[in-house]
Amino acid sequence: MKYSICMVSDFFYPNSGGVEAHVFQLSQCLLAMGHKVIVVTHSYGSRVGIRYMTSGLKVYYCPYKTFYKGCVLPTMLTTLPLLRNIFIREQVDIVHGHSAFSTLAHEAMLHAGSMGIRTVFTDHSLFGFADTSAIVTNNFLQVSLAQVDHCICVSYTGKENTVLRANVTSHRVSVIPNAVDSAAFTPDPSRRSSDRITVVMVSRLVYRKGADLLAGLIPLACRKHDKLHFLIGGDGPKRSMLEEMTEKNQLSDRVTFLGELKHSEVRDVLVQGDIYINCSLTEAFCIAIVEAASCGLQVVSTRVGGVPEVLPPDQIWLTEPTVESLLSGLDAAVAEAGRPSALSAWDRHRRVASMYRWQEVAARTQDVYDIVWRTPRRDQRSQTMRYLSSGPLSGKFMIAVLFLLRLYSAFLEWFQPREDIELAADWHRGFRSANQPLQH
Known part of the structure; x- marks a missing residue:
């Protein structure tokens, strides 16, 4: 029908x-x-x-x-x-x-x-x-x-x-x-920097998405890992607070704010990163981590809502929604990024493509x-x-x-x-309404 x-x-x-x-x-x-x-x-x-x-x-x-x-x-x-x-x-x-x-x-x-x-x-x-x-x-x-x-x-x-x-x-x-449209979210390892580890977050910068947790995490993570850089896409009421934190801790050269992004621009940002971090306080599914995994990134995410159902355990580090737990998960991801991984970027992409169609x-x-x-x-x-x-x-x-x-x-x-009321012309060939037979 x-x-x-x-x-x-x-x-x-x-x-x-x-x-x-x-x-x-x-x-x-x-x-x-x-x-x-x-x-x-x-x-x-x-x-x-x-x-x-x-x-x-x-x-x-x-x-x-x-x-x-x-x-x-x-x-x-x-x-x-x-x-x-x-x-x-x-x-x-x-x-x-x-x-x-x-x-x-x-x-x-x-x-x-x-x-x-x-x-x-x-x-x-x-x-x-x-x-x-x-x-x-x-x-x-x-x-x-x-x-x-x-x-x-x-x-x-x-x-x-x-x-x-x-x-x-x-x-x-x-x-x-x-x-996820896996054909639109493909890895490109050539876009990654070889002399640093880039952590990406693309989200609305609001309380529900964990912007306050991110503000507490960035200074601690940057002090602990010299090669760590953050790439933040998105806009919202918490952006000014994050920018103020960056200036206060003199991290302007290690944190880049991209502002609001079109959906067609998200992939070009994701492929520049090694790790994707999700700090949300509540999520029913979180399509962002699926898109990131499809682009070959390692994922660190808070264990909230339906997030544990989304990716296999070997493709995601799950943490509690606290700064300390997120830092621990990020440490594990950074250590994994520094050595040859069992899963390549294209392996992650193929697994996501087979799971979500x-x-x-x-x-x-x-x-x-x-x-x-x-x-x-x-x-x-x-x-x-x-x-x-x-x-x-x-x-x-x-x-x-x-x-x-x-x-x-x-x-x-x-x-x-x-x-x-004049009925709209139907230009979909072969369509037949459940209420009405096809008119020839």
């Missing part, structure tokens, strides 16, 4: 990041498998309207402005007219939302569910349970996922986290890891779509009970919201009947 799939997230190109790359690569593979795929995101500056990307991937840059950290303002109602029009126009069978942080993804799945369209959600993050922001986010996620047909997590740790914090039954959650991710995602499509739609009573089980106040609030959405939907159906 071939489906018409709508990927929805606040995070997409031209912004760069793990979610953005995941949505794009997955969409490309699904297109190659014969499915119809569109992407819906918010506008980026002057980029508003419809754009086409590689393989004819159609992207709707909706005229919604961001409110906080690249996400649109949660309103529940104002996004319905345009999203309804897109779903009908593109004859969408499945709406696939990405990222727990994405307001647009949650609202799109809510509207799709009320229109009888199947929904799938991919969670790319881990959350705690104690602080105020986590409690609010978890409750919101629990309400949102009450009507989603199936969830996908990128690691088994992520699955446990999602099941606990969103109160989702485990049989509704599948684990499909991220992947986007084609396999797409095939397993299609299996999830098949499961969702075969599952009977829930009746109104069971849907109401799911919302009530999500919380005494939030559940009743969502039922009230759904009532308003149904009234609004009825008005839109009268004001702009679906029969009057």
Whole structure:
């Protein structure tokens, strides 16, 4: 069965990041498998309207402005007219939302569910349970996922986290890891310096990514190893703190800040390094260490979240999220870099290429779509009970919201009947919607 799939997230190109790359690569593979795929995101500056990307991937840059950290303002109602029009126009069978942080993804799945369209959600993050922001986010996620047909997590740790914090039954959650385009992340040992050992970190410079740990690690590591140099790519609120640390310890000649990088520039930075270091305090998967390993680098990483599931033990040094433990792991990697290794850069690349393939991710995602499509739609009573089980106040609030959405939907159906919405031309040869036979 071939489906018409709508990927929805606040995070997409031209912004760069793990979610953005995941949505794009997955969409490309699904297109190659014969499915119809569109992407819906918010506008980026002057980029508003419809754009086409590689393989004819159609992207709707909706005229919604961001409110906080690249996400649109949660309103529940104002996004319905345009999203309804897109779903009908593109004859969408499945709406696939990405990222727990994405307001647009949650609202799109809510509207799709009320229109009888199947929904799938991919969670790319881990959350705690104690602080105020986590409690609010978890409750919101629990309400949102009450009507989603199936969830996908990128690691088994992520699955446990999602099941606990969103109160989702485990049989509704599948684990499909991220992947890497190994053809784009290949080693180039000639780019490495022979008279020094280069440690690379490419990440957003924020607290969650361990920028404070990095600030404590760099002076100690540089004093201990004369040949050590750091190459830091990325930007964020912690960059000024890292630059101040560099000046204070007179390490300007041993620490280089590259600023924000395009995803297409990451490989050229990685191949200059011998060791990649990840200081994150929480990670569901961490695609950055997979890209680094694909480029032949040794990896040192904090043992957090789903990171221990990502690489074999002989390709990664796992440490605790402390400066002392990271320094110990870095010492081991430096010692390994100074002698002939059992694994060459190309050996590491080939192992990663065999483990993480986007084609396999797409095939397993299609299996999830098949499961969702075969599952009977829930009746109104069971849907109401799911919302009530999500919380005494939030559940009743969502039922009230759904009532308003149904009234609004009825008005839109009268004001702009679906029969009057012109269907989009389908340029994907051989595509057949799950709802409609191919027209010749």
